[in-house]
Amino acid sequence: MADQALSLLSQDLRRPGERTLWIADENIPSDLCAPVSDVEVVGNRYDLIQALRAQGWPAEFSDFDLRARNDASLDRIVYRISKEKPVVHHLINEAARLLKPGGELILIGDKSEGIKTYSRKAQQCLGGHRDERKEGSIWRISLSRGQNNPEWLDDQDYRQLRPMTLDDGAPYLTKPGLYGWNKVDRGSAFLIEQLPAMTGHSLPLQSRVLDLGCGFGYLALNACATDAQLTCTDNNAAALQACRANLEQRGFNASVIASNAGTGLQPGFDIILCNPPFHAGFGIEGDLTDRFLAQAQRLLAPGGIACFVVNLHIPLERKASGRFAQIRCHADNGHFKLIQLSQAL
Numbered sequence: 001m002a003d004q005a006l007s008l009l010s011q012d013l014r015r016p017g018e019r020t021l022w023i024a025d026e027n028i029p030s031d032l033c034a035p036v037s038d039v040e041v042v043g044n045r046y047d048l049i050q051a052l053r054a055q056g057w058p059a060e061f062s063d064f065d066l067r068a069r070n071d072a073s074l075d076r077i078v079y080r081i082s083k084e085k086p087v088v089h090h091l092i093n094e095a096a097r098l099l100k101p102g103g104e105l106i107l108i109g110d111k112s113e114g115i116k117t118y119s120r121k122a123q124q125c126l127g128g129h130r131d132e133r134k135e136g137s138i139w140r141i142s143l144s145r146g147q148n149n150p151e152w153l154d155d156q157d158y159r160q161l162r163p164m165t166l167d168d169g170a171p172y173l174t175k176p177g178l179y180g181w182n183k184v185d186r187g188s189a190f191l192i193e194q195l196p197a198m199t200g201h202s203l204p205l206q207s208r209v210l211d212l213g214c215g216f217g218y219l220a221l222n223a224c225a226t227d228a229q230l231t232c233t234d235n236n237a238a239a240l241q242a243c244r245a246n247l248e249q250r251g252f253n254a255s256v257i258a259s260n261a262g263t264g265l266q267p268g269f270d271i272i273l274c275n276p277p278f279h280a281g282f283g284i285e286g287d288l289t290d291r292f293l294a295q296a297q298r299l300l301a302p303g304g305i306a307c308f309v310v311n312l313h314i315p316l317e318r319k320a321s322g323r324f325a326q327i328r329c330h331a332d333n334g335h336f337k338l339i340q341l342s343q344a345l
């Protein structure tokens with residue numbers, strides 16, 4: 001995230017004395033500032049929420065489900081806008097409900113992220129005043145909550161999972177707010193296609209399988225038998241919610257666990273399936289792939305195989321060296337490569 005956005009955000013958080021909610025989306029570094037009295041955090045990223053709790057912040061991990069909070073109970077909400085429109089509209093609507101009359105919503109974001117449009121829409125929804133300020137390319141919008149009933153924005157029913165038939169012709173429960181929510185990842189489809197040849201086992205897999213960074217569960221659902229000893233994990237609250245619902249609907253008896261790249265899970269998996277992220281929010285986080293590889297190394301059972309799919313330009317083989325004795329590129333299709341890792345060191 002741009003430095004200006006971070007500095008605006010931390011200034012707005014360091015104003016104690018008023019009941020404030022900080023809505024932390026995926027773009028926030030975990031060491032932004034020390035806890036401030038009267039400021040609570042809600043976020044959909046498990047690693048961030050864990051890090052904030054460790055620093056002493058009162059922090060809640062959820063897919064921005066604020067229903068338990070009372071109407072007109074907050075003085076201020078600070079929100080660095082998210083990537084997806086339904087999420088932003090959902091949170092502006094919730095701000096209109098949660099702020100006291102005269103309370104303040106602060107939106108921070110870049111022009112290219114649509115902040116000016118959100119500013120206008122948020123004013124319509126909240127019905128109060130608007131003050132816009134710019135630092136570098138970053139806008140800070142202050143909106144006050146008026147006295148009138150809110151004019152709700154269309155959030156496409158953000159909270160609800162929805163059934164969608166995706167490009168593989170199969171139905172999934174999914175929702176905006178999670179990675180690639182309305183399509184099958186082409187790399188993941190390639191991995192599923194090649195998985196029998198890669199692992200030497202026909203599908204569905206019966207063994208102890210980990211879907212590392214599971215999203216809505218595409219890899220697990222397409223690779224595993226319903227009675228496999230399956231664990232799915234992700235960092236994103238919406239992904240976990242969707243994955244749980246998909247597995248349940250198709251009769252799987254699996255564990256779905258929130259974790260940062262598998263940290264905290266018990267080792268002993270025969271097969272690890274992973275299409276690791278390389279984007280974190282608006283930026284690119286260099287060490288994410290390393291984090292996934294380190295956990296795959298720790299979690300793999302002796303004799304097990306970790307099957308990764310990555311874009312061709314990701315130097316996964318180099319990053320995995322020193323962690324696995326066997327590193328093999330099983331196939332590439334000109335866009336993605338399938339890397340097989342075994343004999344963890």
Ligand SMILES: C[S@@+](CC[C@H](N)C(=O)[O-])C[C@H]1O[C@@H](n2cnc3c(N)ncnc32)[C@H](O)[C@@H]1O
Pocket residue numbers: 047179180185188212213214215216217218219233234235236239259260261262275276277
């Ligand atoms: C490329 S997507 C793959 C999703 C899914 N496996 C599929 O094939 O459609 C990467 C996934 O990693 C998740 N992710 C990102 N950072 C993570 C982290 N630190 N720990 C665990 N999962 C993470 C994202 O939420 C996303 O669901």
